[in-house]
Amino acid sequence: MLQIMLRMKEEFSRKRDGYTELMNLQMSEIIVHLLRLLGTGHTPSPSEDQMQYVLNYMDEHYRHKLSVQSLAEMSGYSYDRFRHLFKERFGHSPNRYLLSKRINYAKSLLLHTQMQIAEVSAAAGFVNDAQFCNMFKREVGLSPRTFRMKSK
Secondary structure, three states: OOOHHHHHHHHHHHOOOOOHHHHHHHHHHHHHHHHHOOOOOOOOOOOOOHHHHHHHHHHHHOOOOOHHHHHHHOOOOOOOHHHHHHHHHOOOOOOHHHHHHHHHHHHHHHHHOOOOOHHHHHHHHOOOOOHHHHHHHHHOOOHHHHHHHHHH
């Protein structure tokens, strides 16, 4: 666990692209080790495993076009059942979760790169910059340009 924590510390200090995703995965690894040490005896059900698999997939591929239908198929559930289980387990709908991941990645790009807004939009997985600007402003309360200027 110490090695994992040291890698997390290094990743946090460097803050390279995707560092939050990597830190989340490392934190999950620590949690598994702690559960094993505590001997909780909790064995995830097959549905928990499938949902975790889909969440991990989303964490790795959120910048690509992902449909809830394809994620549902990946999990082995119907569209409606998948949406219900996902929200119950993770607290957000699949689309909301993807939007949050994309917005956070876009924030990181706006803060740590000189990429143009259109480039940030495409890199974060948005369909076009108009959609990106509207969603970003709705979620963050500032336009991407204003966010970048105020953060410097």
